[in-house]
Amino acid sequence: MTDATSSGASPTTKHATSLLAADDRTRRRNAAEARFRGYGVAAIVVAIMALVGLVSSILYNGSSAFFQTFITLEVYLDPAKLDKKGTGDPEEIRKVTTFGYAPLIVASFEKLAEEDGIAVDGLTAKKAAALISKEGAADLRRYVRADVNRVGQTVEFKFLASGRIDGYYKGRVTMESAEIDNNISPEQLQLADQLKEAGLLKTSWNWGFLTMADASENRPEAAGLGVAILGSFYMMIIVLCLTLPIGVAASIYLEEFAPKNRFTDLVEVNISNLAAVPSIVFGILGLSIFINFAGLPQSAPIVGGLVLTLMTLPTIIIATRASLKAVPPSIRDAALGVGASRMQAVFHHVLPLAMPGILTGTIIGLAQALGETAPLMLIGMVAFVREYPSAPPEGFFEPAAALPVQVYNWTQRADPAFVERASGAIIVLLVFLLIMNAVAIILRRRFERRW
Amino acid sequence: MFDTQTHKDNAVESKATKIECRDCQVYYGDTHAIKDVNVDIEDKTVTAFIGPSGCGKSTFLRCLNRMNDTIDIARVMGSFKLDGEEIYDKRVDPVQLRAKVGMVFQKPNPFPKSIYDNVAYGPRIHGLARNKADLDEIVEKSLRRGAIWDEVKDRLDAPGTGLSGGQQQRLCIARAVATEPEVLLMDEPCSALDPIATAQVEELIDELRQRYSVVIVTHSMQQAARVSQKTAFFHLGNLVEFGETGQIFTNPEDPRTESYITGRIG
Ligand SMILES: Nc1ncnc2c1ncn2[C@@H]1O[C@H](COP(=O)(O)OP(=O)(O)OP(=O)(O)O)[C@@H](O)[C@H]1O
Ligand SMILES: [Mg+2]
Numbered sequence: 001m002t003d004a005t006s007s008g009a010s011p012t013t014k015h016a017t018s019l020l021a022a023d024d025r026t027r028r029r030n031a032a033e034a035r036f037r038g039y040g041v042a043a044i045v046v047a048i049m050a051l052v053g054l055v056s057s058i059l060y061n062g063s064s065a066f067f068q069t070f071i072t073l074e075v076y077l078d079p080a081k082l083d084k085k086g087t088g089d090p091e092e093i094r095k096v097t098t099f100g101y102a103p104l105i106v107a108s109f110e111k112l113a114e115e116d117g118i119a120v121d122g123l124t125a126k127k128a129a130a131l132i133s134k135e136g137a138a139d140l141r142r143y144v145r146a147d148v149n150r151v152g153q154t155v156e157f158k159f160l161a162s163g164r165i166d167g168y169y170k171g172r173v174t175m176e177s178a179e180i181d182n183n184i185s186p187e188q189l190q191l192a193d194q195l196k197e198a199g200l201l202k203t204s205w206n207w208g209f210l211t212m213a214d215a216s217e218n219r220p221e222a223a224g225l226g227v228a229i230l231g232s233f234y235m236m237i238i239v240l241c242l243t244l245p246i247g248v249a250a251s252i253y254l255e256e257f258a259p260k261n262r263f264t265d266l267v268e269v270n271i272s273n274l275a276a277v278p279s280i281v282f283g284i285l286g287l288s289i290f291i292n293f294a295g296l297p298q299s300a301p302i303v304g305g306l307v308l309t310l311m312t313l314p315t316i317i318i319a320t321r322a323s324l325k326a327v328p329p330s331i332r333d334a335a336l337g338v339g340a341s342r343m344q345a346v347f348h349h350v351l352p353l354a355m356p357g358i359l360t361g362t363i364i365g366l367a368q369a370l371g372e373t374a375p376l377m378l379i380g381m382v383a384f385v386r387e388y389p390s391a392p393p394e395g396f397f398e399p400a401a402a403l404p405v406q407v408y409n410w411t412q413r414a415d416p417a418f419v420e421r422a423s424g425a426i427i428v429l430l431v432f433l434l435i436m437n438a439v440a441i442i443l444r445r446r447f448e449r450r451w
Numbered sequence: 452m453f454d455t456q457t458h459k460d461n462a463v464e465s466k467a468t469k470i471e472c473r474d475c476q477v478y479y480g481d482t483h484a485i486k487d488v489n490v491d492i493e494d495k496t497v498t499a500f501i502g503p504s505g506c507g508k509s510t511f512l513r514c515l516n517r518m519n520d521t522i523d524i525a526r527v528m529g530s531f532k533l534d535g536e537e538i539y540d541k542r543v544d545p546v547q548l549r550a551k552v553g554m555v556f557q558k559p560n561p562f563p564k565s566i567y568d569n570v571a572y573g574p575r576i577h578g579l580a581r582n583k584a585d586l587d588e589i590v591e592k593s594l595r596r597g598a599i600w601d602e603v604k605d606r607l608d609a610p611g612t613g614l615s616g617g618q619q620q621r622l623c624i625a626r627a628v629a630t631e632p633e634v635l636l637m638d639e640p641c642s643a644l645d646p647i648a649t650a651q652v653e654e655l656i657d658e659l660r661q662r663y664s665v666v667i668v669t670h671s672m673q674q675a676a677r678v679s680q681k682t683a684f685f686h687l688g689n690l691v692e693f694g695e696t697g698q699i700f701t702n703p704e705d706p707r708t709e710s711y712i713t714g715r716i717g
Contacts, residue, residue: 260523330560334623336521338573338630339550348572349562 058426064170065424068206068221069161071132071195073108076154077144083151090148101137101144105129105159118194123187131188131195133160135215135222160208161201163220163417165192169203172416183218209424213386214401214409220417223410225425227385231301231400232370232432234392238305239312239369244362246309247316254317255324256346275314282311283375291379298380299399301389307379308369315368319361323354356447363440367433373404381405403429469494469634469664470515475529477510477519484510488529488690490683492634497656497665499675499696502685503711508668509557511685512636515666516552517545533634550577553632557639557668559619561611561626566603569611569622570594573630589629596658597625598651616643624652628659635659637667641674653678672712676700684708 017023022030079086081103082096109128113119119128136159143157144150160166164184167173178186195201212224258264286307290296296303327350335345351358376382381402389395401409403425410422470492477485485507492498492515500508510519517538519525531538538548550573562569570590573579580586590607594600599621603614611622620643627635637656641649656678659665669675675682676696683693684705692699692708703709 328560330556330558331562332521333518333556334560334562334626335572336518336545336549337516337554337556338576338626339546339553340572340576341546344576353563 055430058423058430061420062423062425062427065209065420065427066206067203068208069166069169069201069203071159071161071165071201072156073105073132073159073200074111074154075104075108075140075157076111077151078104078107079152082144088151093148093151094145096141096144098138098141101140102129104140105132105136116198118191118198118200120187120191120194123185123191127185127188128191130184131162131165131192133162133221134219135160160221161192163218163415165189165201166203166221167417168192169196170420172420209421210428213388214384214406215386216384217413217415220413220415220421223418223421225403225406225428227388228401228403228406228425229428230389230395231304231381231385232403234301234389234396234400235305235308235402236366236370237392238302238396239308239366240362242305242309243312243316243365247313247362247365248320248358250313251317251320251324252346252351255321256342256350271314271317275318278374279311279372280374280378282307283378285310286375286379297397297399299383299385299401300397301400302396303379304376304381304402305396307375308372311372311375312365312369315365316358316362319364320354320358323357323361324350326357327353352447356444359443359447360440363436363443367436370432370436371404371429373402373408376402376405377408382409384409403432466493466495468492469496469534471530471532471535472514473530473532475511475514475527475531477507477514477528478526479510479522480524484688485514486688488685490690490693492664492666493681494664495660495662496681497660497667497679498681498683499679500666500668500683500685501670501672501675501711502691504670506685507688508685509638512554512638512666512668515634515636516549516554518549518554520545550630551632552634552636553627553630555620555624555627555635555637555640557642559616559623559643561614561619561622563610563612565608566594566611566614566622567607570626570629573626577630579630593625593629594622596628596655597621598648598655599625617645617648620644621648621652624655628655632663634664634666637665639668639670642670649674672700684711686711 081100083089083093085092106125106129109125113125113128139159140157143155162184164173164178164181165188168178168184168189173181173184173189175186175189178184178189192201208222209224210229211226212222213227214224215222254264254267286303290303290306291298296306331349331353332345335349336342340348381400382405383399383401385399385401387399389398389400407422407425407429410418410425468491470490472488472490472492475485475488475490476483488511490498490511500512502508510525513519514527514531515538517527519527527539533548533552537543562572564572567590570593571580571586574586574589580589591600591604594603599618602618603609603622611619614622620640624637624640627637641652644652653674656665656667660680667675667678679696681694682696682699684691684699684703684707686707692703692705699708700712703712
């Protein structure tokens, strides 16, 4: 450098080129940077496309599950059928089986044909009544049993249409497919069209999808997520109540109090390993310990909750320890320096600062647990459960379903209407996950402080 | 050791020993950070620790209130007696000790809480205030002594971390004096302060000397000369020289001390 300047001649010296023109090195560096950015953008585009594809396919398949076809009929609650002895005894009326209500629906269709001319040639009233879901008679029975004084009245009742009729308006069933379908005939579809014209058949928002229990193979229209949502909710309560205190206490002890020795090292390694154990292993563990050994009931949220707790605990401990570690040691020094005990330092200063991280970790752990399927199948939560579990704490011990397992269950069934149900259930699951993540973000914002 | 004794005899007024340290050793794992240090910290005196970076000033200071307990790999040996009581005795609760021996750290470290809570925290956990008015008074007095009251009196609810670096350090000083310690350890308290705030802190140190014993680590020879009565010079973990500040700065006995204060090593 000194030589070059003293000789005064060399324009090729290191920094002698113009600032306005990039030199070779700079150009290569810039090119490398541009390439790297290109890769980054490409990766993000791929990720977003995958996400959009996934979400849109689920929405496309599943959003229709929230809408259902209903048929509104005038039903004469015939005392001759419901109160055969004519005693008017409520007990007697309550005893009438679902089977006993079917003729009432048939009668309604007969009346429709006679009075309003809504009928199709060659379609008997009995066949016409098949437009109504098999659940319809049961619904009607429930309605009457709720108030037996209704017997003798003519009421307007909103029935679920059968799965095939519902499918007809959602594009699953066509006249052609009905020709070869044992469960539906083109005549029935024509009748449905007539009902629709008369304003008796409508497709509307279906709360039942969220509140009703699961239904059997051949009545997809009546299948709902009520029991599954309740079961998942109960399990989340159990997981939250167990993992948060246990996880946070364990992390605080390990991070702030435990001596650093072989034993704590071993504990640490094992916690990290537990986080990587496949979830189905936890299911086997739960099956052998909680059900076979401890004798807890199968399919119960308590067992599911305990298994998911085992699964979530390592995640929460790792997240909590990371956020405790992130609190600058100077804060601990400051607290100890004014004479706080270690516990005071932790609870007054360190924990509040670590709180956003702990909460985020907990919610992410919960979200993971909410979507977990394999271990729950092992402990019997795949069972077909029609009964709602009662309120906690007893409800924790009664059979229930779980959202992700319900999704799996429905995809296993033959009727294509269940595909729609399964996708709808996935939407519900995703909405819950979104809500949980939103809560995590809000909590983090609220608790976040700078130091 | 003999030297120290002679200086002490030369002292204008001899004071009671507050902390007596004998044969102190500190190891960080295998690193021998403090070697055979013997120091007597006197009551109602400002003692300055000087020495090049990494020589162990902070390490030794942290021995005096057992802050080294928090470092896993640190091992402290030797005898440290506060008012004749061994502070590393098994029966001593470091929490009680630290209430008596307060500390201001090298890097300002206010709690991420309000200015008021920063100062009130110590008195609260030690139960020094009987009621809110008491506490308010302690807070105001401490902030005044930390030379920061005028700057923060209108925003006691603002976060302590929102202050400037120098203000934060004065807040930390106020926090340390709020618990009324008998010994105050200050690790380079003025390294982030402007000359005006430095002067205020030095004034505070001088005032504290009336009642407490103050130990201050500093890299500024002038500051050591201004505020301290006793000076200890550390070098590579050894206490090279300890004596009257005037003596050390005008007539050091060890060549290493002389080269350090004249700016040749360090
Ligand atoms: N936590 C620690 N772990 C390991 N070694 C440490 C630790 N703290 C200090 N040391 C070592 O101990 C020696 C003394 O450090 P110390 O912090 O006491 O120096 P110092 O005199 O305060 O320096 P400075 O003036 O830069 O603050 C250094 O060699 C340092 O590397
Ligand atoms: Mg230091």
